[in-house]
Amino acid sequence: MSSLASLTSASMLGLPTALPPLPRAALPEDDPAAALLIAAAVIGIGELGGCLPAQVENERNLCAAEGQSYLSKQAASLLKRILASEFPAVLPEFLQLTAQQRLLVPPEMLPALLGLEKSDLRRPVLPVIGARGRWLAAQNPAWSYARQREAQDAWEHGRRAERLAALESLRGRDPSQARQWIQAAWEQESPEERAALIATLSTGLSLEDEPLLEACLDDKRKEVRQAGRGLLLRLEGSRLVQRMWERARPLLKIKSKFLGRETLEVSLPEGWDAAAKRDGLGGAQLRKKMGEKANLLAQLLASVPPALWSRELGRPPEKLIAAALGSEWKEALLLGWQLATLAVEDVAWAEALVPLWAAPEGRELLAAEEAGALIRLARPEKIEALVREAVKPVLAELDDQSLLISLLEQYQRPWSVRLARLVVQSAQRQSGALRHSLPLALPAxxxxxxxxxxxxxxxxxxxxxxxxxxxxxxxFLALLNFRSQVLAALHAAP
Amino acid sequence: MPRLTLEQARALAPDAASLQAAQGLAEARHWASLGGSDLALWGECKGSAKEPYKVRFDLADHGSACTCPSRKYPCKHILGLLLLAAASPARLTQTAPPGWVAEWLDKRAARHAPAAKAPEAKAGPAERQKDAARRAARREKLAESGIDALERWLKDFAGRGLAFAQSAPPAFWDEQAARLVDAQLPGAARLIREMASVSGADPNRAQALLLRLARLYLLAQAYRKLETLPEATQQDVRALLGWNVNQDELLAASPGVVDDWLTLASRTEEDEKTGLRTQVNWLWGKASRRPALLLNYAFRNQPLDASLIPGLALHGELVFFAGAYPLRAIFKHKQVTPAAFIPSGFPTLAAFLDEYAAALGQNPWLEVFPALLEGVTPLNLEQHWLLCDARSQALPLSPSFSSPWELLALSGGRPLTVFGLWDGFTLAPLAAWGDGRFVEVGGNEG
Structure with a gap:
């Protein structure tokens, strides 16, 4: 009982029955509590003073030297504020600028960056962590996505995120090799895994991927079928698109001019045979309140790259949309086209559809939950033109009730200088009057x-x-100022 | 004199609201005039009053003043000036201090001049001395009754067994602490309150608790035979129990240590009940190679020392409080110096522990011991974090240390210089140098 630990365990429920003899301290015999406290002081302080370091096996694990320079002190302190949640939304922009300048974050900030919860921030983190970040990530299983070992090794032995990262990066360099990896592993992969693997083909997609994707249409799992189908629609030369086009092409015709306006002659599909169902048609209705046949039409149109229509009917998207508005099937036509536009990310069609969304009557025809994605496809010039039409300095300001405000909120892509001036100067001219939507939207x-x-x-x-x-x-000004500080700090010499 | 960086200026804000308000003021349009020299920054801030507020900041020791009525310190105008000066120094167009700035600087310089201290008016010195003796005697008597009660409480606790701590109601600790405060033994009261925080069920905690009880008992015993102890130990015992040292007398009577003092760590804790803020600062001397602990106290928003910024050095004279192993000190005079340095510390962990053992021999009540360790590498062994020296000897890091991965990242597998506090069992790092760069680690940041 000569250690503090044993004295402690003997004293948990009351005074210990006996105390260790202490050579250099006389314990009071008539006062057992005092004796315990003195013994504990002598033994305890003796132990503190006698403490020796432990001998350990220290295998040297050195990080490779860094080839790039670090962020400046000033930039690093801005990053620290972002990570401390002061302006969290600036992080993606900060990381992108850092990568562009070929700079690295200082080592002590690596754990905070590697530990970010949001998985969509993981990819932009990779170029700024350097050799030190990869070295660190290799020692913490939670950060394995960032360790970046040999691609082949990561693919064969890594965890899910690491495998996908390796596959994606190979796909960027050598698409056909990446496809061969997927094909070789296909049989052993679980269904969830297969869908994720197929999704990586979206980088460097080409007709060479078509046979593999076509085979996905026969997969047992819906996720795999959907992933394959989505990519096939983006390949105009794919067999799937050809089959869809054969089904859809006879259904729409330009109707001769009626009082100077064109409209569309629409035939409705009757239903789907087995081949159509294999191609992904059928299933749940897109919009309950539309009729059954209208749903079939919308479903089919959603599976046809919209550019085919512009070409077939010899009209730009704007003209076709105007013609569709004169049809009794306008709801199905526009819904189908919107979904098809999103599926293949057709910018020209998106830009033709967006003005519809900014007008109350057109807006109802589109799928609200997909509106943001559609708006983000448009180029800033198009958004600028829309705002320019509505805002004439002093004569017509950006109206507080205008749908443009909501459109701008959902755009979420960099604005042009002129768009910024149009919107902010209009807000400034109105800032002496009571407004609601405009000031609320302003900070974002x-x-x-x-x-x-x-x-x-x-x-x-x-x-x-x-x-x-x-x-x-x-x-608004605080955020804008902060971003301008970030820009200045990252463009200044390190 | 170096100006403050944006980060350092932000760190001076007393709270988030002040910082936000200051950020709004950090634009030239809010200022009627702005200026800066090697010695000071100044500006006139347009506020709600008719006259603009006159804001001044002394770069030599980070003292400042503003004519606004705010009770916060530093107020948003001072912070705004610092932020503006850091972000856009070109806006400080005046270079010669106007009269109201020069006067203020002169006044400060006069107050700090060592010879200027006027001897206290001693009306009837005999009378005063008698008074003081009477007060001291009264306090000794009060303290003795407090020590009696403390001993009884400690022995009673030991008699119940250490397990009692797990079920003890808060009042068990609070009442004893209050009794000690009444007996003018606030230091002992603090030791009791801190015990409540280590009274958990795990065996390490029980052991820590027993050690605390034993050390406090030892302190009570030491007080009883105070006259028989060496003078320095008497000072330690009195300081621990809660006797204050008159700092003016200390400064006047004791020689100091002139050196470049690097601030290694500075953290401020606020007692929410009393509003007392305690600023705990650890410094290290460049030539003297010794640590110093600076404690500053302030109520609510009263100013604390703004010149103690981790990573920045102060040139000046520190006077150490008397004690068997002197650590606590105060500045006699100081000046911000741009010459930061990496202090030299213990070359091996064994050498550090030797020094710790020697210090404990001098002062057995040392709670934490400053550790400046050279050439140590962080190591993660089966989820336990260690610092390992060149001889492959290691000490454990505190389980409450929040950023072991940051330390590992900073090292990249190579040895670092680390500063931390050793409590006899584990080390809690506070700062480290990686590639010659000073980095604060472990909580309390940002």
Whole structure:
């Protein structure tokens, strides 16, 4: 009982029955509690002072030297603020700029970056962690996605995220080799895994992938069939698109001019045979309140790249959409086209559909939950043109009730300088009056406005701003200023 | 004199609201005038009052003043000036301090001049001395009754068994602590309150608790035979129990150590009940190669020392409080110096533990011991974190240390210089140098 540990366990439920003899301290015999406390002090402090370091096996595991330089002190302190949740939404932009400048984050910030919960931030993190980050990730199983061992090794022995990362990076360099990996592993993979593997083919997609994707249509799992089908629709030369086109092509015709306006002559599909069902037609109705046949039409149109229609009917998307609006089947036509536009990411069609969404009557025809994705396909010039039509300085401001505000909120891509000036200057002219939607939307706009405008937009607000305005203007300027600091810090020499 | 970086300026904010308000003021349009020299920063901030607020910041020791009525310190105007100066120094267009700045700087310089200290007016010195003696005697008597009660409480606790701590109601600790405060033994009261925090079920905690009880008992015993102890130990015992040292007398009477002092760690804790904020700072001397502990106290938003910024060095004279192993100190005078350095520490862990053992021999009540360790590599052995030296000897890191991975990242497998606090069982790192760069680690950041 000569260690503090044994003295402790003997004293848990009361005074110990005996105390160890202590050579250099006389314990009071008539006061057992005092004796315990003195013995504990002598033994305990003796142990503290006698503590020796433990001998350990330390295999040297050195990180390779770094080839790139680190962020400047100033940039690093901005990143620290982002990671401390001050402006969390600026992180993707920060990482992208850092990668563009071929800079690395300082080592002590690596754990915070590697541990980010959001999986969509993992890819932008990889180029900024350097050799040190990969070295660190190899020692923590939770960060294995970032260890970047030999691609072949990662593919054969890695966890799921690591395998997919290896496959994706190979796909970027050598698409056919990546496809061969998938084909070789196909039989041993679980169904969930197969769908994820197929999804990686979206990088470097070509007709060479078509046979593999066509085979997916016969897979037992719905996820795999859907993944394969989605990619086949983006290949105009695929057999799937050919079959869809044969089904769809006879259904739409331009109807001769009626009072100078064109409309569409629509025949409705009757139903699907077994081959059509294999191609993914059938299944749940797209919109309950539409009729059965209208649903069939919309479903079929959603499976045809919309560019085929522009070519077949010899009209740009705008004309075809205008013609569709004159048809009794406009709801099915526009819904189908919208979904097809999203499936193949057709920018021209998206830009023709977006103005529809900004008008109350057109908006109802589109699928609301997919609106954001559609709007984001449009180029900034198109959005700018839309706003320019509605906003004429002083004569017509960006109306508080305008659907354009909501459109801008959902756009979530970098704005042009002119778009930023149009919107913000209109907001400034209105900042002396009570407004609702515009000030509420304002702070988020600061994510997408070119940060070099920060100084310009600091001035020009009404001195009598009230209601929602003052706090929102401050938030807007704070975010824009912060982004301009980020830009300055990352473009300055390190 | 170096100006503050954006990060350092932000760290001075007393709270998030002040920082946000200051950020709004950090734009030139809010200022009627702005200026900066090697010695100071200044500006006139347009506020709600008719006259703009006059804001001044002394770069020599980070003292500041503002004419606004805010009770926060530093106020948003001072912070705004610092943020602005860090972000856009070109906006500080004046270079010569105007009268109101020069006057203020002169006044500060005069106050800090060592000779300027006027001897206290001693009206009837005999009378005063008698008074002081009477007060001291009264306090000794009060303390003795407090020590009696403390001994009874400790022995009673030991008699119940250590397991009692797990079920003891908060009042068990609080009442005893309150009795000690009444007996003017606030230091002992703090030791009791801290015991409550280690009274968990796990065996390591029981062991830590027993050690605390034993050390406190030893302290009570030491007080009883105070006259028989060496002078330095008497000072340690009194300081631990809660006797304050008159800092003016200390500064006047004791020689100091002139050196470049690098601030290694600074953290501020606030007692929510009393509003007392305690700033705990660890410094290391460049030439003297010794640590110093600076404790500053302030109520609510009263100023704390703004010049103690981790990673920055101060040139000045530190006076150490008397003690068997002196650690606590105060500045006699100091000045910010741009010459930061990597201090040299213990070359091996064995050498560090030798010093710790020697220090414990001098002062058995040392709670934490500053450890500046050279050439140590973080190591993760089966989920336990260690620091390992060149001889492959290792010490465990504290389980409450929040950033072992940061430390490993900083090292890249190579040896680091690490500063931390050793409590006799584990080490809690506070700072490290990687590739010559100073980095704060372990909680309390950002």
């Amino acid at each position: 706009f600061a994510h997408w406005i070119p940060p070099e405008l920060a100084a310009e937009f600091a001035h020009g607000w009404s001195a009598e701003a009230k209601g929602f305005w003052p706090t929102r203007i401050n938030e």
